[in-house]
Amino acid sequence: MYLVTRSFLQKDFDRQLVALKSKNSETVLPLRLQAYERMALFLERISPNNMLIRLADPTMNAAVFQQRLLQEIRDEFHHNHSQQIYMSDEAWLMVRNAMNATIALVQVASEKMGPEHNAVDLSSAIFNEQLEQKEDQIGIALSFIKNEIRQSF
Numbered sequence: 001m002y003l004v005t006r007s008f009l010q011k012d013f014d015r016q017l018v019a020l021k022s023k024n025s026e027t028v029l030p031l032r033l034q035a036y037e038r039m040a041l042f043l044e045r046i047s048p049n050n051m052l053i054r055l056a057d058p059t060m061n062a063a064v065f066q067q068r069l070l071q072e073i074r075d076e077f078h079h080n081h082s083q084q085i086y087m088s089d090e091a092w093l094m095v096r097n098a099m100n101a102t103i104a105l106v107q108v109a110s111e112k113m114g115p116e117h118n119a120v121d122l123s124s125a126i127f128n129e130q131l132e133q134k135e136d137q138i139g140i141a142l143s144f145i146k147n148e149i150r151q152s153f
Contacts, residue, residue: 028086029152035086036149039095040142042080046073046102047138048130052123065119066110073103091148094141101137105129 044050055068077099084092109125130136 032086032152033149035083036091036145038080038083039087039091040145042076043095043098043138043142043145045076046099048102048105048126052126056119056123058118058120060119061115062110062113062117062119062122063115065122066106066113069106070103073099073106088148091145094144098137098141105133 045054051069051072055065055072057065060068087095106126109129110122112125113122
């Protein structure tokens, strides 16, 4: 009698556990998808190609434009910072590396600018620096995110 009751209770417990996991999956999966979507959007927004076109102001000098670019990157990052809880550690590391590489790209290009240079000159320098780099960190991070989310399906 004990074994029958134990077996029945174990099966009931297993069934409830499966139902709970299924319900949890229905809640968490959309949040994870949204997090990956927001990180992909973040990476697209901070890519030099998009960011320079969106923020370019020819009347601004290079130093002010550099600060504006860096502030934009940091603001975008802080706006999406909480999404890391829904991502794998590897994906989050790739996003952070891409952000840091973009910040470094802006800083390296702006070191070549003097007070007489404007935002257009800095934009050109950033594009040239980007062309000289061996790896596109934003592209690598985007590919990683896309591949990781595809594995969920």
